[in-house]
Amino acid sequence: MRVDAVVIGAGISGLSCGAFLAKAGRSVVVIERAERPGGYFNSFQYNGYHFDGGIKAVENAGLLLPMMQSLGLEKRVNFMKNRMYAGLEDKLFLMDSDEDISAYFDYLGNLFPDSKTGLGEVLAEMMDLTRVMEVISDMSRPLYKENPILSKLKSAAWFMKNGKRLMELLKKLKYNEVLFREFLQERIKDEELINIIDEPFFYGTPAFFGLAYPTVFRDYYYPEGGISKIPDVLTECITENGGIVKLNTEVVEIKVSNGRAVGVVTSTGQEISAGSIINAADARKLYTKLLPKETVSSDFLTRLARATVSDSVFSIFLGVDSSPEDLDHDVAHVIYVPAAAKPVDYSSPEYFETAGMEISIPCLRDRKLAPEGKTGIILNLNSTQEFSNGWGRKVSREAYESIKEKAADQVMDNFFKLYPSLRDKIEFRLVATPFTMERKTLNSGGSISGWSYHPDETFPFRDFKKMNKSILTPVKSLYQVGQWSFDPAGVPVCLITAKVAADRAQKK
Numbered sequence: 001m002r003v004d005a006v007v008i009g010a011g012i013s014g015l016s017c018g019a020f021l022a023k024a025g026r027s028v029v030v031i032e033r034a035e036r037p038g039g040y041f042n043s044f045q046y047n048g049y050h051f052d053g054g055i056k057a058v059e060n061a062g063l064l065l066p067m068m069q070s071l072g073l074e075k076r077v078n079f080m081k082n083r084m085y086a087g088l089e090d091k092l093f094l095m096d097s098d099e100d101i102s103a104y105f106d107y108l109g110n111l112f113p114d115s116k117t118g119l120g121e122v123l124a125e126m127m128d129l130t131r132v133m134e135v136i137s138d139m140s141r142p143l144y145k146e147n148p149i150l151s152k153l154k155s156a157a158w159f160m161k162n163g164k165r166l167m168e169l170l171k172k173l174k175y176n177e178v179l180f181r182e183f184l185q186e187r188i189k190d191e192e193l194i195n196i197i198d199e200p201f202f203y204g205t206p207a208f209f210g211l212a213y214p215t216v217f218r219d220y221y222y223p224e225g226g227i228s229k230i231p232d233v234l235t236e237c238i239t240e241n242g243g244i245v246k247l248n249t250e251v252v253e254i255k256v257s258n259g260r261a262v263g264v265v266t267s268t269g270q271e272i273s274a275g276s277i278i279n280a281a282d283a284r285k286l287y288t289k290l291l292p293k294e295t296v297s298s299d300f301l302t303r304l305a306r307a308t309v310s311d312s313v314f315s316i317f318l319g320v321d322s323s324p325e326d327l328d329h330d331v332a333h334v335i336y337v338p339a340a341a342k343p344v345d346y347s348s349p350e351y352f353e354t355a356g357m358e359i360s361i362p363c364l365r366d367r368k369l370a371p372e373g374k375t376g377i378i379l380n381l382n383s384t385q386e387f388s389n390g391w392g393r394k395v396s397r398e399a400y401e402s403i404k405e406k407a408a409d410q411v412m413d414n415f416f417k418l419y420p421s422l423r424d425k426i427e428f429r430l431v432a433t434p435f436t437m438e439r440k441t442l443n444s445g446g447s448i449s450g451w452s453y454h455p456d457e458t459f460p461f462r463d464f465k466k467m468n469k470s471i472l473t474p475v476k477s478l479y480q481v482g483q484w485s486f487d488p489a490g491v492p493v494c495l496i497t498a499k500v501a502a503d504r505a506q507k508k
């Protein structure tokens with residue numbers, strides 16, 4: 001079989017890339033080892049409950065909705081605004097506007113009066129970044145261009161309108177080189193307050209990311225029917241345009257000839273030749289398992305071996321015998337810090353005693369997502385495979401199960417501080433560790449954002465101005481897209497790199 005492009009992995013990056021290629025009339029095969037498309041954009045059903053297994057709501061960032069529109073899919077998904085809350089102990093704060101965020105900071109200032117001035121400085125910088133970042137909401141036009149002439153006109157108009165703010169935004173990128181925690185430490189005296197603000201963020205999060213989050217929070221959407229609705233319509237788009245999404249199939253080898261990637265071999269033994277190969281899956285496995293040994297230099301491999309991966313997640317899926325109307329709070333999505341926060345140490349056996357969590361309740365956005373009179377709730381906690389000596393896995397399966405359940409008990413105790421009425425109403429709980437994440441997606445370490453956010457430990461370059469080059473690999477015609485292509489990654493990086501690679505492959 002010969003096609004224009006093979007895409008490895010049907011997560012959001014692979015599907016989005018495949019959809020643009022198919023829509024442009026290129027022959028494309030997207031190969032996915034799982035039985036369903038989506039990667040970390042997945043949902044599953046259990047006892048009639050709908051759970052989102054990975055991401056819980058998606059930031060638009062001037063990309064998601066324009067991408068859907070550009071592919072002609074905007075009418076197939078009903079995106080609902082997803083309102084985010086910050087939770088501290090037993091209090092909740094809406095994060096929808098500058099006023100909301102100021103109210104939260106006022107509350108923190110009253111709890112920590114000695115740090116009021118520093119808090120004010122952090123807030124002012126967040127607000128300024130919010131103002132400047134509005135430029136991004138309009139940024140998609142050059143990326144998802146409808147036709148070259150219209151696009152040129154629009155780009156010129158866009159720069160006239162936004163050029164000044166774009167320059168300001170570029171200046172703010174200096175915060176990409178400073179850790180968010182260090183930024184806070186320079187301004188805030190109280191260690192406990194720093195921990196509260198820093199708690200939800202990954203290890204090594206740059207200040208740019210931390211400061212931008214209040215803006216990002218306002219820009220989250222949830223698709224009616226659940227997260228899997230997004231990969232489902234992208235899959236439809238590929239197949240309707242003549243492409244193929246091959247499920248239950250793993251790519252086990254990439255064929256290289258004269259320094260150029262020329263095809264793949266699948267777990268079923270099929271060989272597919274292609275003009276371009278786009279890896280939308282783990283990069284470490286790409287270089288160490290899929291490519292022939294002599295293809296990349298030993299220097300490159302040494303640098304790869306030294307790099308570490310970003311955080312993973314510990315997830316609890318709860319079936320609750322309570323109707324959504326009777327919950328303690330009518331709130332679908334919370335970033336919650338349950339107690340006076342300690343500095344995060346993912347490997348410590350005590351980590352889950354105080355760890356913060358993301359709480360998501362799908363049926364509060366769409367009632368069809370739980371059985372009548374019941375509620376499904378998902379708790380996510382940043383975590384890694386290093387917790388408590390590798391979750392006891394080296395000892396035995398029993399040790400792993402027992403450490404996992406003990407961590408879940410500790411998380412539940414904290415969850416009940418915010419939802420006390422649910423203590424006796426849990427019908428079942430399912431628990432997933434960073435090892436589950438790796439097993440389901442093949443992402444190294446179960447990483448949910450690719451390479452480490454820490455500038456000293458990452459692998460790809462981090463220069464936003466050169467993001468379009470991040471798809472290039474040492475092998476010609478082989479591109480890397482998605483969460484392993486650029487750092488710090490997330491859905492916006494996935495969508496940008498997918499489109500850049502699709503454009504390049506399309507030209508061939």
Ligand SMILES: Cc1cc2nc3c(=O)[nH]c(=O)nc-3n(C[C@H](O)[C@H](O)[C@H](O)COP(=O)(O)OP(=O)(O)OC[C@H]3O[C@@H](n4cnc5c(N)ncnc54)[C@H](O)[C@@H]3O)c2cc1C
Nearest residue numbers: 009011012013033039040054055250251281482483490491
């Ligand atoms: C709980 C959670 C919350 C998150 N919250 C946010 C958020 O708020 N904002 C944000 O921006 N991001 C968030 N993320 C991260 C975001 O979801 C991911 O970065 C993004 O979805 C990654 O997409 P991807 O397509 O690059 O990779 P993946 O989703 O990992 O997809 C890769 C696919 O490739 C397949 N695959 C791997 N190897 C092979 C092979 N050899 N052959 C065939 N198939 C293969 C895998 O099975 C998988 O389906 C979150 C993630 C999680 C888990």
